[in-house]
Amino acid sequence: MSKQMSHLDDIPSTPGKFKMEKSPFVLNRLRWHSSLAKLTFWSFIFLGLILIFFFRSPSSNPLPQDPSRRSLRTYNWGGSAWEKRVRSSARVRSRNGISVLVTGAAGFVGTHVSAALKRRGDGVLGLDNFNDYYDPSLKRARQALLERSGVFIVEGDINDSALLRKLFEVVAFTHVMHLAAQAGVRYAMENPSSYVHSNIAGLVSLLEVCKSANPQPAIVWASSSSVYGLNTKVPFSERDRTDQPASLYAATKKAGEEIAHTYNHIYGLSLTGLRFFTVYGPWGRPDMAYFFFTRDILKGKSIPIFEAANHGTVARDFTYIDDIVKGCLAALDTAEKSTGSGGKKKGPAQLRVYNLGNTSPVPVSDLVSILERLLKVNAKRDIMKLPRNGDVQFTHANISLAQRELGYKPTTDLQTGLKKFVRWYLSYYSGGEKAAS
Numbered sequence: 001m002s003k004q005m006s007h008l009d010d011i012p013s014t015p016g017k018f019k020m021e022k023s024p025f026v027l028n029r030l031r032w033h034s035s036l037a038k039l040t041f042w043s044f045i046f047l048g049l050i051l052i053f054f055f056r057s058p059s060s061n062p063l064p065q066d067p068s069r070r071s072l073r074t075y076n077w078g079g080s081a082w083e084k085r086v087r088s089s090a091r092v093r094s095r096n097g098i099s100v101l102v103t104g105a106a107g108f109v110g111t112h113v114s115a116a117l118k119r120r121g122d123g124v125l126g127l128d129n130f131n132d133y134y135d136p137s138l139k140r141a142r143q144a145l146l147e148r149s150g151v152f153i154v155e156g157d158i159n160d161s162a163l164l165r166k167l168f169e170v171v172a173f174t175h176v177m178h179l180a181a182q183a184g185v186r187y188a189m190e191n192p193s194s195y196v197h198s199n200i201a202g203l204v205s206l207l208e209v210c211k212s213a214n215p216q217p218a219i220v221w222a223s224s225s226s227v228y229g230l231n232t233k234v235p236f237s238e239r240d241r242t243d244q245p246a247s248l249y250a251a252t253k254k255a256g257e258e259i260a261h262t263y264n265h266i267y268g269l270s271l272t273g274l275r276f277f278t279v280y281g282p283w284g285r286p287d288m289a290y291f292f293f294t295r296d297i298l299k300g301k302s303i304p305i306f307e308a309a310n311h312g313t314v315a316r317d318f319t320y321i322d323d324i325v326k327g328c329l330a331a332l333d334t335a336e337k338s339t340g341s342g343g344k345k346k347g348p349a350q351l352r353v354y355n356l357g358n359t360s361p362v363p364v365s366d367l368v369s370i371l372e373r374l375l376k377v378n379a380k381r382d383i384m385k386l387p388r389n390g391d392v393q394f395t396h397a398n399i400s401l402a403q404r405e406l407g408y409k410p411t412t413d414l415q416t417g418l419k420k421f422v423r424w425y426l427s428y429y430s431g432g433e434k435a436a437s
């Protein structure tokens with residue numbers, strides 16, 4: 001027993017006991033160990049604090065907090081099979097056909113324009129980042145639709161210059177139909193940086209690659225009726241002032257028009273901006289009022305209908321998708337060649353802006369009445385004051401310039417267009433479950 005105890009005594013149980021019994025050398029070594037432990041402990045605490053600070057800082061870790069970055073995820077592109085698909089999709093199959101890169105091809109307008117170009121034998125290659133601004137399954141369904149008609153959509157972001165350069169290396173596009181953008185007026189207050197990312201940085205990234213391409217393509221791109229902002233002179237003409245945007249969305253589209261001017265001026269890029277007026281129709285955008293009104297009326301949910309001060313009417317020049325597609329194709333067909341191929345501007349290039357509207361504004365409350373009749377369901381109307389979030393009270397396009405120069409002539413009224421939309425909506429969401437998303 002005592003032997004055991006002495007043996008146990010050799011093994012320090014507490015530092016106090018150890019101090020009493022061991023030599024000064026051992027004592028010092030132990031002190032040193034103890035301070036090392038303290039030092040290690042405090043270093044860890046310090047490092048931990050630095051890491052916490054680092055990860056909480058918005059500028060150093062934008063990924064989790066900044067939804068505009070969701071499109072910066074990496075995409076797989078490249079390889080010979082991929083290049084073959086790119087080439088085959090962009091191959092022109094009709095005499096005098098054009099070869100078009102359509103950005104935002106899985107979007108609402110992008111899908112319709114791509115399909116129409118393909119139908120007439122043009123070469124079409126799509127590009128889309130499939131972000132989740134709205135239900136990506138709708139974008140995938142549009143992609144499947146285009147795939148069936150032979151249009152390949154490359155998955156990637158317009159901010160990816162290496163990808164854009166690669167596409168121009170593989171195909172000598174004659175035209176670019178640039179429809180990729182962060183759309184929506186009200187969402188700009190929630191996620192301002194996604195507008196800057198797509199509508200400004202993305203546009204510049206695309207124009208930089210186009211300017212260096214040889215031959216340079218002609219570019220047609222989507223501006224917006226929202227650039228008229230607080231302008232009160234109606235109908236809106238291209239000559240009217242556009243320096244009072246009411247939303248950041250509008251400001252980025254207006255900035256796009258000025259950027260287009262610069263690239264036209266310096267590099268001889270042929271550029272045409274189309275100011276779309278509230279485009280609607282089958283395969284539309286679920287964030288737009290006519291779309292989610294339909295969904296919520298069917299669900300029996302109340303819908304917020306905006307009105308201006310003193311019960312003033314809020315109205316839009318709703319424009320049917322097929323009319324917009326005709327305008328886009330006419331803009332492509334009348335676009336002149338860029339003049340800066342080979343890196344040197346050889347003369348002035350075409351710079352155009354057109355309104356593509358319907359020329360007959362309809363109050364939002366009438367839109368709801370039409371939907372009620374088509375859906376055979378009464379809406380629960382929740383009339384509320386137009387919020388101060390970027391919406392303007394009305395839009396109304398003067399389209400005489402587009403009529404004269406593009407032969408643009410809209411033919412679908414809201415009643416007819418919504419009928420087609422509702423038919424599509426009911427068949428697309430016939431399972432019911434998709435409508436909830």
Ligand SMILES: O=C(O)[C@H]1O[C@H](OP(=O)(O)OP(=O)(O)OC[C@H]2O[C@@H](n3ccc(=O)[nH]c3=O)[C@H](O)[C@@H]2O)[C@H](O)[C@@H](O)[C@@H]1O
Binds near residue numbers: 223226290391
């Ligand atoms: O013309 C354009 O340039 C723009 O058209 C639409 O913008 P907006 O006209 O605001 O379209 P919706 O969001 O569908 O709104 C249509 C109308 O419904 C009204 N509204 C919207 C939402 C709501 O909850 N209640 C409501 O009454 C709006 O004030 C507006 O008058 C698109 O969303 C933009 O991307 C596009 O650029």
